[in-house]
Amino acid sequence: MERIVGQNAPEFNIATALGDGSGFGRVSLSDYRGKWLVLFFYPLDFTFVCPTEITAYSKKYEAFKALGADVLGVSIDSEHSHKAWINSDLGKLNFPIGADLTKKLSSDYGVLIEEAGIALRGLFIIDPEGKVRYSVVHDLNVGRSVDETLRVLKALQTGGLCPVDWEEGDTLL
Secondary structure (H helix, E strand, C coil), X not given: CCCXXXXXXXXXXXXXXXXXXXXXXXXXXXXXXXXXXXEEXXXXXXXXXXXXXXXXXXXXXXXXXXXXXXXXXXXCCCHHHHHHXXXXXXXXXXXXXXXXXXXXXXXXXXXXXXXXCEECEEEEEECCCCEEEEEEEECCCCCCCHXXXXXXXXXXXXXXXXXXXXXXXXXXX
16 A cells, blocks of 8 residues: 555545535535645444544534644445434534545545445544645544544644654643
């Protein structure tokens, strides 16, 4: 697999379900130029771990926004499935959920499990210029830590050298 960190983020233009469940939209990478983007992939709607992650990112959305960042979740489900899921299980979200029906986006970001046709849990932090600055990809059974995502975003925004377990306010190297 090719390295993505330090590279320009793969372009996209995808259909979305609006976070409030009211309808549909479209987003492209260029919509996020000038701000940080936390882009996360999850396997499928109507699964067990996914709602815990998505609602956790939504609950902390204001913290991301305060850091000049936006959030976008993506799976291979359709925007119609996302809307139904939001309206039945998740409740209102503070960000849209993108539809990767072609699986191209999942493939471009290196998270597609070809034989299963779904995405691994992949998380990417993209800077305001469109460069991937952070990537973590892991097994389907383990949810991500929103607090760790916020910590890494803050660390990246310092522009300095952040030692292990660095927290906001700690000394840089």
